[in-house]
Amino acid sequence: MSTINDVSRLAGVSKATVSRVLSGTRGVKEASRQAVLKAVEELNYRPNVIAQSLFSQSTGCIGVICAQDNINQTTGYLYALEKHLSQHQKHLLLRFANTRNDVMSALDELSCGLCDDILIIGARFPLNIQQDNVILVDCSVSGDVNSIQFDHEFAAETACHYLISQGRRQIALIQPDGSGFADRVLLGYKHALEKNFLPFNRNLVFMACTSSSVALQELLNNATTLNFNALLVADEQEAQRVIPQLQAFNKSVPDDIMVFSLAGSLQLPGIPTIPAIEYSMDAMAARIVGWLNEKTQNVLDSYVLRGDLIIPDVRRR
Amino acid sequence: MSTINDVSRLAGVSKATVSRVLSGTRGVKEASRQAVLKAVEELNYRPNVIAQSLFSQSTGCIGVICAQDNINQTTGYLYALEKHLSQHQKHLLLRFANTRNDVMSALDELSCGLCDDILIIGARFPLNIQQDNVILVDCSVSGDVNSIQFDHEFAAETACHYLISQGRRQIALIQPDGSGFADRVLLGYKHALEKNFLPFNRNLVFMACTSSSVALQELLNNATTLNFNALLVADEQEAQRVIPQLQAFNKSVPDDIMVFSLAGSLQLPGIPTIPAIEYSMDAMAARIVGWLNEKTQNVLDSYVLRGDLIIPDVRRR
DNA sequence: CTGTTAGCGCTTTCAT
């Protein structure tokens, strides 16, 4: 690989001039400009970004640590993030980490000058981050650090409003263990019931259950006394687990029971689409990149992103 | 961030000694060793990898350009690659690119000293790569450059053998347009038939079709004269597209028609598992990282990876 | 065993 020295020698100018031509920071005599450009072309010279980074003290690399339990969900994040990052000439450094320890050591390995900033996505365990160049995205808890969280209360409330508008007034709710958002979801759920003058039936609600199928089983066992015609689950994965179980009980979806996912649908071919709250990965990525570019404003501090209600297009099915 | 200068000053030794203690390359008097370690601890010093990279002329970054049309398939690659790369203290720089131009410009942007090597994954368009630090993985064509390809002939032959062993002797084959492997698949298909003394019926074979559903429709329309009880499709996505279409025609899967995916199954919950050829992402990643570490041997040059036959566990369903 | 010195490739004052 040729260096700036090779170019300056060939062009008959100094390194400084070459640098100036390429960065366009200062005026340069047209003659030397052409000479430099010609030499650059001839040698196929590309400035070494590592040397530039050493000087500028920034690499343009953003570390992304994916801690999601469901790896397939990361794709949406990564695609949106990469798109926005590359548009701003930033690079995405990818790491996967399943445990707190893994996240911390990944964080450690990326914090030695390689990454300007670091994103941690989807961690469902307590993290105690001190560094102010770290953003927590959709993580369970957050201390003083920057974070983007999803508005789970809003999601639950929106979901219930929709279900009620569809004539579903007995809404069951199954919340998996350790999500850390269970209280917010319950709040939204209750608000929606209140606003619709519907009673709250605690037997329809399963909080922090280790197994959603056990919870559902219990729900179904009591189906004689306990009528329900809608079921709120945490995410698409849960939904796909729950639907066959309902069908095995001769409950048709969505006719008998409408299943609603509180966190996005995968939109995979072959999977029947169900109503869901979806979070715009694009909005999230835009927000993040915006913050990365102008760190001055601390707008990101505990930013809450609201999801959109997505209902399946019945005509298409 | 503290530098090696800060450490050397605090420890009362020279930069060189600090460097030696940290890299452990040379003997150092225990006293100064301790002094350095103490200073490092106190200042929370971490060597700047960018400065190290500038000197060593290598960053430990591996660029990964995902050109797969089906983004969800990238997850498997990325997860396996990241796991193996991080085990060898290498970093994964992620890019997505959908077109030839996008791939080329991504390649360009990553080839300025940032990445030691670059992987291009799943490109289905012609690429003319010159650089010898680029590996093509599961790409349609490859020139003189390093590449890992999947053994599509073997996959098709294995698939047919399995189907025939299951009593399916009328095997239809639908190959999407532009895969670039159609000929290899056809070869494997024909070989399997030959070895089982079965006739080749060209009406069962749809090569380079723009729409698999149109091809299937044609197949189904001729179903009176054209019996088939197995269907080979390119990948899981195709399979999930095709199965509802079959069912809509009152063909049950797999009883009437066994659908077989030639490139992996997604293993998502809620999706019925079908028999498939799966490629071990782990084996692939291991192979790649092995090559990255010892570039001397050119074993990778046009390496062909064989898939494994995966059959659904009928007892579990 | 350890300090001095010379770079890795680039940018940027500071003179000229």
Place this chain on the structure above:
DNA sequence: ATGAAAGCGCTAACAG
């Protein structure tokens, strides 16, 4: 307008 020189943080000869 442009060249010389300093320096980003680190490593490795080369002397002591």
